[in-house]
Amino acid sequence: NVAPIRTIDSASMTDPYSIAVGSSNVYVSDLYSGDILIFPSSANGYTTPARSIGGTTTDLTISFGVTVDATGDVYATSDSPGWAIMEFAPTANGNVAPTRAIAGSVAIAGVAVDGAGTIYAVVASTTSGALAIEVFGSSASGSVVPAAVISSSAWTASEMGQIAIN
Numbered sequence: 331n332v333a334p335i336r337t338i339d340s341a342s343m344t345d346p347y348s349i350a351v352g353s354s355n356v357y358v359s360d361l362y363s364g365d366i367l368i369f370p371s372s373a374n375g376y377t378t379p380a381r382s383i384g385g386t387t388t389d390l391t392i393s394f395g396v397t398v399d400a401t402g403d404v405y406a407t408s409d410s411p412g413w414a415i416m417e418f419a420p421t422a423n424g425n426v427a428p429t430r431a432i433a434g435s436v437a438i439a440g441v442a443v444d445g446a447g448t449i450y451a452v453v454a455s456t457t458s459g460a461l462a463i464e465v466f467g468s469s470a471s472g473s474v475v476p477a478a479v480i481s482s483s484a485w486t487a488s489e490m491g492q493i494a495i496n
Contacts, residue, residue, distance in 0.1 A: 336374035342367055342382065348440070348492055352398040355380070359406060364390035366406050366418075383418055385425025390416060395452070395492055399443040403429070407438040407451070415441055415451060415466075432466055433473040440492035448477075452493050461485035463493065 338356065347361035351371065358367045365384030369377065383404065384390060395407040402420030407413070413434035418426065432449065440452035447468030454461050462485075464476035 338369055338373045339376045340367065340369075340379060341376075342379055347393070348395045350397045352402060355398070357396045357398055357404060359393040359396040360384075361394065362392060364388070364393045364408060366390065366393065366396055366404060368404075381423040383422050383424070383426065387425045387427050388416065388418075389414065389428060389431065394438065395440040397442050399447065400445055403443075405441050405443060405449070407441050409437070413438045413453075415449065430471050432470050434464075442493045442495040444495045450493055450495060452491055 343358060343360055344363055345361040346358045348359040350357040354371050356369045356371055356373065358369070360367055363384060365382050367379040368381045369379050390406055390408045392409045393406050397405050399405070404418040404420070404422060406416050408416055413436060415432040415434065415438060416428035417430040418428055434451070434453060436453045438451050438453050442450045449466040449470065451464045452461070453464050460481065462479050462481040465478040465480065466474065467477050
């Protein structure tokens with residue numbers, strides 16, 4: 331058993347689900363509030379987020395996944411309106427509209443962005459439960475067909491997961 335170097339807890343955090351680390355911040359998706367809580371990377375103990383993204387204008391309701399790209403843009407998955415990936419500016423704070431949304435036709439859990447801005451989403455069919463990774467180009471927006479779909483018959487939706495790009 332190894333003790334953590336530090337822990338982050340907050341009254342604002344009711345159901346943390348996904349975490350991403352940027353150059354100077356830690357991003358937490360709070361599942362049922364839909365909020366994205368942003369803490370300085372030095373945060374420790376019981377603390378208040380430096381800022382948060384949440385509210386009706388954000389279109390975030392239930393947020394499974396969060397990631398941040400090399401420029402600091404924040405990406406979050408949401409189940410409203412319909413399943414979607416929402417992108418927010420690096421300094422987004424409060425009840426703000428996303429700068430871009432990619433509409434999904436299936437349940438979206440995890441999201442990741444590579445160095446070229448390509449977006450990867452872990453998705454599951456709401457009817458068959460089949461899992462896949464949908465790949466979107468860096469300029470994808472709105473209701474678009476993925477540039478590629480990665481799948482395997484061995485994957486099941488018993489537990490949808492997160493994704494990370496190295």
